[in-house]
Amino acid sequence: MTAVPRMPAKPQEVRRIHRLVSRASALPDVRAEVEANHDNNRWWPVTITDPRVRMLAAGWSTRVSYRMIDTYTKVIRSADTLGFDALTASTEGELAELVRPLGLARARIDYLRSLDELLQGWSKEGIDPLPSSAGGDELIADFARRVRGASYKVAQCALLTARGYHCGIIPVDSGMVDKLAPALGLVLPSGPLAHERMRHVLEAAVHARADEFRALATEHGYQVSIPEDAEPTWFVHLVAIYFKRLYLNGPSEQLCSRRPLCAKAVGCSHRGRDDQPGSTG
Numbered sequence: 001m002t003a004v005p006r007m008p009a010k011p012q013e014v015r016r017i018h019r020l021v022s023r024a025s026a027l028p029d030v031r032a033e034v035e036a037n038h039d040n041n042r043w044w045p046v047t048i049t050d051p052r053v054r055m056l057a058a059g060w061s062t063r064v065s066y067r068m069i070d071t072y073t074k075v076i077r078s079a080d081t082l083g084f085d086a087l088t089a090s091t092e093g094e095l096a097e098l099v100r101p102l103g104l105a106r107a108r109i110d111y112l113r114s115l116d117e118l119l120q121g122w123s124k125e126g127i128d129p130l131p132s133s134a135g136g137d138e139l140i141a142d143f144a145r146r147v148r149g150a151s152y153k154v155a156q157c158a159l160l161t162a163r164g165y166h167c168g169i170i171p172v173d174s175g176m177v178d179k180l181a182p183a184l185g186l187v188l189p190s191g192p193l194a195h196e197r198m199r200h201v202l203e204a205a206v207h208a209r210a211d212e213f214r215a216l217a218t219e220h221g222y223q224v225s226i227p228e229d230a231e232p233t234w235f236v237h238l239v240a241i242y243f244k245r246l247y248l249n250g251p252s253e254q255l256c257s258r259r260p261l262c263a264k265a266v267g268c269s270h271r272g273r274d275d276q277p278g279s280t281g
Contacts, residue, residue: 009204024243058157
């Protein structure tokens with residue numbers, strides 16, 4: 001896979017993203033989920049200090065449902081306890097037993113083996129993926145191309161977790177492409193490229209209105225820690241993904257059918273009455 005060229009976000013896209021995040025961040029259930037996962041995310045816990053294991057966790061979290069998160073957490077803790085070097089030295093049987101609770105053992109072992117090959121290759125090439133100054137788009141594309149079972153969305157998560165929550169990367173999963181993008185009126189390319197294009201748009205929106213997005217956390221009383229020198233990309237990611245999970249996967253009865261044209265999106269006056277053509281909500 002190749003790095004996807006960045007195109008400037010349209011002013012309309014920036015406005016719609018800010019509008020939806022503003023409304024979604026005010027929802028109590030979204031706030032509860034964000035607060036529970038912002039400073040120490042259950043999928044990518046801060047207790048994992050080795051960036052290689054963090055990249056591993058990003059890949060092994062695929063095809064794991066929310067109801068399996070406790071099982072997933074136990075597997076990742078076991079992997080972290082062993083250490084990345086011990087994992088790569090393990091036999092196929094030992095690895096299969098480790099990931100057995102998650103299923104798809106062959107795919108997860110292949111991910112580990114090819115991740116190890118990539119990291120060794122980067123080391124020989126003098127590439128350090130951790131500094132934010134390193135080319136994120138290029139590394140994401142290289143990761144997606146060279147790690148078996150990866151994709152743009154997995155590569156986004158891997159680089160994010162390796163660098164830390166507040167590195168400026170907003171990972172985009174399939175639900176965000178399929179559910180959130182239409183709610184925002186975003187037109188995306190088909191296939192895997194959609195994840196990178198949406199990531200670029202979301203990151204551009206936060207960059208353009210960073211202070212306003214940060215202010216939302218204060219306005220709604222979020223108990224989260226956002227570094228002063230970081231744009232609130234992690235906060236926006238969590239608000240967006242939990243809004244998607246709680247309101248778009250269903251979808252919720254509170255959700256306005258006129259999104260993204262409706263300024264409120266949730267709990268507006270359109271709900272409970274017949275919509276009139278041209279109404280703006």
